[in-house]
Amino acid sequence: MSDAKQPILSVRDLKVEFQIKDTKAWPWTPTRSLKAVNGISFDLFAGETLGVVGESGCGKSTLARALLNLNPANSGSIRWMGQEMQGSTDAAWLSVRKDIQMIFQDPLASLDPRMTVAQIIAEPLRTHHPELSHDEVMAQVRTIMGRVGLTAQQINRYPHEFSGGQCQRIGIARALILQPKLIVCDEPVSALDVSIQAQIINLLKELQAEFGLALIFIAHDLAVVRHISHRIMVMYLGRAMEVAGKHALYDDPRHPYTQALLSAIPIPDPDLERGKVIQLLQGDLPSPLNPPSGCVFRTRCPKAQAQCADAVPELRTTTTPGSQAACLLTCTLSPGTTVKTCDTANGSTAPSAS
Structure with missing residues (x-):
């Protein structure tokens, strides 16, 4: 990271x-x-x-x-x-x-069945770098295919000839090219x-x-x-x-x-x-x-209170470092302070010293 x-x-x-x-x-x-x-x-x-x-x-x-x-x-x-x-x-x-590229959920449906693997992976290059020659494009296609676990012998095959996992590798190669x-x-x-x-x-x-x-x-x-x-x-x-x-x-x-x-x-x-x-x-x-109304989760929430129907909770920093939660009944830190707001025994909110 x-x-x-x-x-x-x-x-x-x-x-x-x-x-x-x-x-x-x-x-x-x-x-x-x-x-x-x-x-x-x-x-x-x-x-x-x-x-x-x-x-x-x-x-x-x-x-x-x-x-x-x-x-x-x-x-x-x-x-x-x-x-x-x-x-x-x-x-x-x-x-x-x-x-910014995308890998889609259905590996086979995201690939054009009328195009070969070479054409599918090369399409982004031809769109964004039309100045590249055919040999230069194919060289990059073969390189990225090898990186995602596909072989050069598969370059002229069609999507229906591959398994689901292989089709997803084709999608990853297309995104990485x-x-x-x-x-x-x-x-x-x-x-x-x-x-x-x-x-x-x-x-x-x-x-x-x-x-x-x-x-x-x-x-x-x-x-x-x-x-x-x-x-x-x-x-x-x-x-x-x-x-x-x-x-x-x-x-x-x-x-x-x-x-x-x-x-x-x-x-x-x-x-x-x-x-x-x-x-x-x-x-x-x-x-x-x-x-x-209010918190969209309140109708299924085991901790919901009457106040949850009135206010839409925004993401606020919680007392757990690096965590934000959108809940009126979760301990949160007031912005710019060390004062935390928590739910009390009866479900109402009250400030307390951190």
């Missing part, structure tokens, strides 16, 4: 909304707004991996696509290397696209067998160390995210519930949602696994078209 002081990517209050119309409603029925990403903020530094976890439908993939302008954000700020990209033109995005500074990985191992997952994750870690890559690694498997990430952001219904270093998050989770997620991780020791208590969440995931 780099010691750089300035983040290469800085996101502030990012919001992505979709207008949804009920196909069974009357034609004049107004559309409803679905807030897929609702006020996400984070910084990412060179050589760092930020893991993003949460249930299906929480906005992880929408966030990933918004960072590359594949799903344009409605508001907020996306600063890349100090340059504001939110609302920029397609030409401005094209100029930075070579530095431009030598980017950041790769956004949208659940890159969820469609693969466990043994292949380990190979791909280890490959990404090796490539990160070799090329100094920054990674945004999106997954729903907390064990996988722990293995590869430096920091982790937990999302729920489009909002960030907790952001912390991996050791702080796994050893001392501060948000009730994070605590419930971690309690469900299997333990390799059979004796410990039998004695483990899983925190079951009550109810179903609310509809993102009609999220709860």
